[in-house]
Amino acid sequence: MMKTRKLLCMILVAATISCFSSIPSFAFSATASNALTATSSNALPMEEYLQFDEFDILERxxxxxxxxxxxxxxxxxxxxxxxxxxxxxxxxxxxxxxxxxxxxxxxxxxxxxxxxxxxxxxxxxxxxxxxxxxxxxxxxxxxxxxxxxxxxxxxxxxxxxxxxxxxxxxxxxxxxxxxxxxxxxxxxxxxxxxxxxxxxxxxxxxxxxxxxxxxxxxxxxxxxxxxxxxxxxxxTPEDAASDTALNTSKMADTLEEIAQTISNQLEALWNQMFNLMHVPQLANDDKNTGLITGAIEEQVEADRQNTEDIIAAEESNTTTIINNNNENTEKITNGYDNSALNAENDKLNNSLTEYDNAEKQVMDKVNHALDDINFNQSLDNYMQPILLCSTFMQRLYDNSGGFKDVINLTLIVSIASIVVGIYRFKGGD
CATH class of the missing domain: 2.60.120 (Jelly Rolls)
Incomplete structure (x- = not known):
């Protein structure tokens, strides 16, 4: 009996020592895994290959x-x-x-x-x-x-x-x-x-x-x-007053939001009740509106058709009038006798042709005479009388006073007439 009790005591002591010696090992494993799993985003390179199960995580x-x-x-x-x-x-x-x-x-x-x-x-x-x-x-x-x-x-x-x-x-x-x-x-x-x-x-x-x-x-x-x-x-009390004012402002904003929400809900409820009370009347109004709209559309279609018929008739009448006018114009144009007028035109053309020929013959004779003029004397012999005449004319012009303007105008007209005359003598039109 004593041996049995000693044996049981030894087994109990050994079990107790084994339990206490395993606690540090278990705590270390649990805490280490918990730290690693909580920092998976910051884990060390070696830790990325470690795996843990639910027994490794220390809850608290x-x-x-x-x-x-x-x-x-x-x-x-x-x-x-x-x-x-x-x-x-x-x-x-x-x-x-x-x-x-x-x-x-x-x-x-x-x-x-x-x-x-x-x-x-x-x-x-x-x-x-x-x-x-x-x-x-x-x-x-x-x-x-x-x-x-x-x-x-x-x-x-x-x-x-x-x-x-x-x-x-x-x-x-x-x-x-x-x-x-x-x-x-x-x-x-x-x-x-x-x-x-x-x-x-x-x-x-x-x-x-x-x-x-x-x-x-x-x-x-x-x-x-x-x-x-x-x-x-x-x-301080001032801080308390400030916080109270801030909280009061927040409370007022909250109450305003609540009041707005209630108002929106009442409006929605009223709209629902209005629809329930007036849906039959609205349906009847829609039906009547459809009938009225249909009648208006039929009348509009009839008026449109009548308008198209009137336009077509007007186009037909206009075409007939235009054709009649063209026919009458053709008759007037082609039926008029203009033989006498054509004969007079021919006589006028013949007379103008004969005049042009006669004028050409005269101008040819004048041009031939001008071509025959020869200057056999020296240039000095021609220039002396011209210079003398020029000097006389210049003195006369200088002493003419206000008569200079008339002389100038006469000279310009004379020169222009000479130029035009020479041009016509040379065959210009």
Whole structure:
């Protein structure tokens, strides 16, 4: 009996040791696969050839303690996992990855990564609660683990229109365990914030890095004191009045849209009721309208036919008149006796021909006489009397006074007459 009990105890101890020794191996496999599958778009070359099944994915990491559970109150898809790191040249750079709706995100290794400065999560404006004072509880459960954070820093950003971006931040206390981190602090959220970040500083971060996020905001009284202020200062009564006015304006716009929607629906309902009440009358009106339209179309067709008949008759009459006129014109033209007129025309043509012949004979005699004129003397003998006559005529012209215009006109007419006469003597027409 004692041997049996010892044997059973040894088997139980061996089974217990085996179970505890397999837990680290199983956790490592699950977390590694989860990080790789969540970053398939940023996977390392070797990771593209790895395959995982449903048993390799860790649904949710274990919390630090049962008392650390955080009931999520924000849209986690509006949050980012942010890495601050130095590149090979010592330049500080940043990389952001969005959390999914389940609150999971994984950060892959940047190509120019040299060392880490911080890793943390940023709550964007769409995920922040309205302006006011809150208790903020955050839990990030890392499924890659094995890190030690040196400090936790809560910062905020506010973009002021046409001005610089306002920044604010403060170190806060936190709890950590193998990469998991828990932050519980009070914060005064101002209106118009661009983001609130919770950053854990460390220098020995090994990537890829991933995990699940939960964030809970609990409203505090307006007079409560807070550990962390945000960019732009505390939430003042003036900010509250401004937000109230903005919310009132939005509410008025919403009410206007609702009223417009109701009006459109009432109009549609009225149209339906009107159609139901007047459809028979409309059908009867359509029938009567069709009869009237048909009668009008028949009358129009009859008038058109009559018009075409009148036009055809007018064309026939016009053609007959034109033919009669052509026939009468032909009779008048061909029936007239113009023999006497033709005889007189012939006599006139003969007389003109005889006159032309006689004139030609006279002109031939004159031209022959002109051709026979010879200048046997020298040019000087002819020029002396001409010069003497010319001198006399010039003096007479110079002393004629106002009679010069008559002399000039007479001379021009004489010269023109001589030119015309010579032209006619030479046989010109």
């Amino acid at each position: 990491p274990a919390l630090l303690m049962s008392s650390d559970d955080v009931v999520n109150t924000v849209d986690l898809s509006k949050c980012r996992l942010q890495l601050g790191y130095y590149d090979m040249s010592g330049v500080l750079k940043f990389k952001n990855v969005n959390f999914n709706s389940s609150g999971y995100a994984s950060m892959s290794l940047p190509s120019d990564f040299a060392s880490s400065r911080y890793i943390g999560f940023v709550i964007m404006s769409d995920a922040l609660p309205p302006a006011g004072k809150y208790n903020m509880s955050c839990h990030f459960g890392s499924n890659t683990g094995g890190f030690t954070y040196s400090r936790c820093y809560v910062n905020s950003r506010k973009q002021v229109g046409n001005a610089d971006t306002q920044l604010s931040g403060k170190d806060v206390s936190f709890s950590q365990s193998s990469g998991d981190v828990y932050v519980n602090t009070t914060i005064d959220i101002n209106s118009g914030l661009e983001s609130v970040g919770v950053l854990m500083y460390l220098t020995d971060l090994v990537l890829p890095y991933g995990g699940y996020l939960s964030v809970q905001f609990t409203k505090l009284s307006p007079g409560a004191s807070t550990d962390v202020g945000t960019a732009g200062g505390s939430y």
